[in-house]
Amino acid sequence: MSQHSKDKLPTPGLKRKLKTHTIETKFQAIADVERGIESKAVIAKKYEIPPNTLSTWIKNAQKIKEAYEQSTFGPQRKKMRTAAYKDTEEAVLQWFKTARDQNVPVSGPLLIAKAQEFASQLGDDFKCTTGWLERFKKRHSITFKRVCGESKSVADGTDAMKAWASSLQTILAECSPSDIFNADETGLFFRLLPDKTLEFKGVDCHGGKNSKERVTVMVCSNMSGNEKLPLLVIGKSKKPRCFKGIKTLPTAYEANKKAWITSELFIAWLKQLDRRFQRQKRKVAMSVDNCPAHPKVKDLKAITLFFLPPNTTSKTQPMDQGIIQNLKIHYRKLVIMKQLKSIERNKELQITVLDALRMLYQAWDRVTEKTIKYCFRHANFVSAATNEHADSPDSDEEDPEDDIPLAALRLRVPFDDYAQIDETVITTEAVSDKDIVDNIIAARHKEEEVSEPTEPPKKKPTLQKVDAALEVIQDWIEMTEDTEDLLPSYQKIHRRVTSAQVRASVLVHRAPQ
Incomplete structure (x- = not known):
C-alpha cells in the first residue's frame, strides 16, 4: 500500500463527527423539495447533506413543519427533544412571551420562581433549578440581555402622528400600493339577530354566555384593494360539532378559550403569509396596531412589519375607516x-x-375594491407626490341584499345599530397567570365543544346529485339576464366535478370482478 493511500485511512479509534442541522434548515430543505423546482440530488448538495439524510427529513416532514411553524422549538434548535414537564414549560413560555410583549424585564431568578409557581398550580412535581433554566433557554432560543432602557410609548398624539406620517411616506415611496397591507381584528356576535340587539347593547364581552356567541375575525387587504387576504376566524372550540365531515372551510379557523387573537396565533398567521409572499418573490409592508397580541416577529423574509402609533388607530388604521364596518353590514344582511x-x-x-x-x-367577497381604496386614502395612505383625494365610494353600488324587506322583520332597532353592535368588542387582552393555567388544564381534557344547534348530520352529496344540481344552475344562468360573469365560476365547478366522475369511473372499471 502506498504512503498516499495510508494518508487517506481514518485514524484508528476516532469516529467521524456527525454534522447536525437546525430545524429551520430542515424546514427550508423540505420546502425546496415540495416546490419541485430542483431535483432532490441538487437540494441535498445545496444543503451539504447525503441524499439519505434528505429522505429522512422528508419522511419526518410533518413533525419538522409543526416544530418550526408552531414555535414549539426555536428555529435554530437542532434537536426536537421535549421537556419532561411539558405543561409547566408551556405555561412559563406563554408568560415569558406576554411579559416581553409588554416590555417587562425578565431575569433568570424571576423565571425560575415563576416556573416553580406554575409547577405547583399544575401539579407538576419537579424542582426548578438553574440547570432546567439553561435547558429551557436552549429549547426556545432565549437569551437574557441587559436592559438599558425600553422605548416608551409616544404620549403626545401630535408627535406620534408626525412620526407616523414620515414613516408612511417612506413606505409609500418604497412599495407599490399592491404591496402595502393593513391588518386588524374585530369581534363579531355571529348569531345575533336584529330583535336581540337591545339585549347586547353596552355589554362588555369578557366571558360567560355572551362570549360563546362570538368570534374574532382578522381582516387584511392591500392598499390597491385588489388583494383581500383570506379571513382568519378565531372561535372558542377547535372542533365544533358542525365541522364534522367537513374537509374544506371557507376561511382559515383557529380557536382558544376566549376566542381572542393571541401573539402565538398572530405570529403563526404572519409567518405563513411571509412564506406565501416569499414564494411570489414579493417585498411587502404590513401595518398593524400596537397591542400585546402583535409582537415584533423575527426572521421575516418578505414582510416588513410597521406598528401604528398607540391611541391613533381611529385615524391611522385603514380597516377602521370603514372596511370592517362594510364587512359587518354585508354579514348582517346575509343573516x-x-x-x-x-x-x-x-x-x-x-x-x-x-x-x-x-x-x-x-360578505368579504362583497367588500369592493373601491371601498378599500377609499378607506386607505382616508387614513392618509396617499403619497405626497400625488394629488389623490379620498373621494367617497359610490353610494349606489349594487348590493343583492339592498331590497331586503326590513320592515317585514319588525326591527326593534335601526339596521345601522344592529350592524355596528359589536364594534367595541374586545378581541385581545393581556393574558393573566390564571388564564394560562386554565388553558393548559383545559387542553389536558377532551377539546371543548361549543354548543351548537342540534340537526341531523349531513351526508356528502353524491356526484350524480352534484351533476344534477349543476344542470339546474346552468338553466338558471342561461334563462336570466346579465349573468355572463357567473359562467367562469360555473365552468370551474363543472370541470372539477367532471374530473371526479372520470376518476370514479376508472376506479370502477379497474376493480376486480
Whole structure:
C-alpha cells in the first residue's frame, strides 16, 4: 500500500463527527423539495447533506413543519427533544412571551420562581433549578440581555402622528400600493339577530354566555384593494360539532378559550403569509396596531412589519375607516336573508360556526375594491407626490341584499345599530397567570365543544346529485339576464366535478370482478 493511500485511512479509534442541522434548515430543505423546482440530488448538495439524510427529513416532514411553524422549538434548535414537564414549560413560555410583549424585564431568578409557581398550580412535581433554566433557554432560543432602557410609548398624539406620517411616506415611496397591507381584528356576535340587539347593547364581552356567541375575525387587504387576504376566524372550540365531515372551510379557523387573537396565533398567521409572499418573490409592508397580541416577529423574509402609533388607530388604521364596518353590514344582511328563508320554510333559524364562516366569506367577497381604496386614502395612505383625494365610494353600488324587506322583520332597532353592535368588542387582552393555567388544564381534557344547534348530520352529496344540481344552475344562468360573469365560476365547478366522475369511473372499471 502506498504512503498516499495510508494518508487517506481514518485514524484508528476516532469516529467521524456527525454534522447536525437546525430545524429551520430542515424546514427550508423540505420546502425546496415540495416546490419541485430542483431535483432532490441538487437540494441535498445545496444543503451539504447525503441524499439519505434528505429522505429522512422528508419522511419526518410533518413533525419538522409543526416544530418550526408552531414555535414549539426555536428555529435554530437542532434537536426536537421535549421537556419532561411539558405543561409547566408551556405555561412559563406563554408568560415569558406576554411579559416581553409588554416590555417587562425578565431575569433568570424571576423565571425560575415563576416556573416553580406554575409547577405547583399544575401539579407538576419537579424542582426548578438553574440547570432546567439553561435547558429551557436552549429549547426556545432565549437569551437574557441587559436592559438599558425600553422605548416608551409616544404620549403626545401630535408627535406620534408626525412620526407616523414620515414613516408612511417612506413606505409609500418604497412599495407599490399592491404591496402595502393593513391588518386588524374585530369581534363579531355571529348569531345575533336584529330583535336581540337591545339585549347586547353596552355589554362588555369578557366571558360567560355572551362570549360563546362570538368570534374574532382578522381582516387584511392591500392598499390597491385588489388583494383581500383570506379571513382568519378565531372561535372558542377547535372542533365544533358542525365541522364534522367537513374537509374544506371557507376561511382559515383557529380557536382558544376566549376566542381572542393571541401573539402565538398572530405570529403563526404572519409567518405563513411571509412564506406565501416569499414564494411570489414579493417585498411587502404590513401595518398593524400596537397591542400585546402583535409582537415584533423575527426572521421575516418578505414582510416588513410597521406598528401604528398607540391611541391613533381611529385615524391611522385603514380597516377602521370603514372596511370592517362594510364587512359587518354585508354579514348582517346575509343573516337577515337567512332569517327570512327560515320564516318562509317555517323552520327555526340556526346559525352554526360553519354558517358564520360561510357568510363571512360571502360578505368579504362583497367588500369592493373601491371601498378599500377609499378607506386607505382616508387614513392618509396617499403619497405626497400625488394629488389623490379620498373621494367617497359610490353610494349606489349594487348590493343583492339592498331590497331586503326590513320592515317585514319588525326591527326593534335601526339596521345601522344592529350592524355596528359589536364594534367595541374586545378581541385581545393581556393574558393573566390564571388564564394560562386554565388553558393548559383545559387542553389536558377532551377539546371543548361549543354548543351548537342540534340537526341531523349531513351526508356528502353524491356526484350524480352534484351533476344534477349543476344542470339546474346552468338553466338558471342561461334563462336570466346579465349573468355572463357567473359562467367562469360555473365552468370551474363543472370541470372539477367532471374530473371526479372520470376518476370514479376508472376506479370502477379497474376493480376486480
